[in-house]
Amino acid sequence: MLSKSAARRFFLVGTALCFGAFLLLTVDTLGRIPEQTNQQELSESAIRGKHLWDRSNCMGCHTLLGEGAYYAPELTRVYSRRGPVFIEAMLRDPEAMYPGRRRMWQYDFSDQERQDLIAFFAWIDRMDLNGFPAEPNLLQVAGADGLGDAASRYPLTFQQICVACHKLEGQGGVVGPALDGVADRMTPETLRKHLKDPKSVKPDSLMPQLPLDDATIEELVAFLSTLKASSTGGAR
Ligand code: HEC
Ligand code: HEC
Structure with a gap:
């Protein structure tokens, strides 16, 4: 004692x-x-984006670095998860990326303001947060194994945007049709037209027009053109 x-x-x-x-x-x-x-990498644009983030009450629905409300997805790693094209489309027209269930406010941002927000997300994305938040993998979320091999064959844009709505080899979203064998249904020319503006191929298409640049479109067309029934979707 x-x-x-x-x-x-x-x-x-x-x-x-x-x-x-x-x-x-x-x-x-x-x-x-x-x-x-x-x-030191904090650019003017990213700083404007941060102020815009604060002013626009994004935290009324989202969390960033774990802070905010839990109504909408955590956005700390949204830049690597979704990429600039997806974010741009989302800020322009939230319904485009989540057809029929728009729950995000439609803001009236200028192009510059959208770029500022994207610059802010890109900066946050590079922060070393000792592993926070645990990184979800879209393809993994969508299910199925053998993910590593499959994902590495897909162009980055495809992994970031297209799988959110389309299944390929059994993995991905169910908003649009599965893309296995799409090369049997569409020629490279049609695919190109479709990616530039889905309504130019099918006037009542439910797929949003995505802000993809020409190089990305060519990369995607080349990739989609390899998706023939004989080579995919079979024995997995
Ligand atoms: C009224 C609530 C609300 C506000 C305010 C809001 N969002 Fe959202 N946001 C959502 C919801 C909900 C989603 C998920 C998509 C859905 O279910 O419609 C989302 C999705 C997103 C996504 C895509 C995330 C992903 O992983 O798919 C981004 C980027 C985004 N919001 C950015 C912003 C920014 C930037 C602001 C502020 C300028 C903002 N949001 C304000 C509700 C909101
Ligand atoms: C927000 C959801 C969404 C996203 C993101 C999306 N798509 Fe689509 N896509 C659709 C829908 C819905 C259709 C069906 C359109 C229709 O017929 O009305 C479709 C149709 C297609 C078709 C035609 C398929 C067929 O068999 O007719 C192709 C090819 C395609 N999408 C490729 C892509 C590619 C490549 C990406 C990524 C750059 C992508 N999509 C992103 C929703 C989406």
Whole structure:
């Protein structure tokens, strides 16, 4: 048994040590912030995007760095998860990316404002957050195994945007038709037209017109043209 004075000394020394450790760790954490956040890469555009983010009450629905409301997806890693094209389309017209269930506010941003928000997301995306948040993988969310092999064969844009609505090899969303064997149904020329503007191929098409640049469209057309029934969708 400790005597009363020994217990008091034990308490005081223990408290002082813990407090000291706490201070040291705090100073250490603060010291790392500039490096972990890439402070020096914070562009004018990203700063404007941050102010826009605050002013527009995005946090009324979304979380960023875990802070905000839990109504809508966490956006800390949205830049790598979705990419600039998806984000641009979403900010332009939320219904386009989630047909028939628009729950996000339709803002009236200018092109510049959308680019500023994207620059802000790109900057946040590069922050070193010690692994937060756990990265969801769209293809994994969609199910099925053998994900690594399959995903690495798809162009990045396809992984980021198209699988949100389309299944391929059993993985992906169900908003649009599965794309296995699409090369048997559509020529490269039709695919190209379809990606530029789906309504030019089918006037009542439910697929949104996505802001894809020509190089990306060519990459996607080349990829889609390999999707013949004989080579995909078979024995998996
Ligand atoms: C009224 C609530 C609400 C507000 C305010 C809101 N959002 Fe959203 N947002 C959503 C919902 C809900 C989704 C998911 C799509 C859906 O279910 O319609 C979403 C999706 C997104 C996505 C796509 C995320 C993904 O992973 O698919 C981005 C990017 C986005 N919002 C950015 C913003 C930005 C930037 C702002 C502020 C300028 C904002 N949102 C304000 C509700 C909101
Ligand atoms: C927001 C959901 C959505 C996204 C994102 C999307 N699509 Fe679609 N897509 C659709 C829908 C819905 C259709 C069916 C259109 C119709 O017939 O009305 C479709 C049709 C298609 C078709 C025609 C398929 C057929 O068999 O007729 C192709 C090819 C296609 N999409 C490719 C793509 C590619 C490539 C991407 C990525 C750049 C993409 N889509 C992104 C919803 C989407």
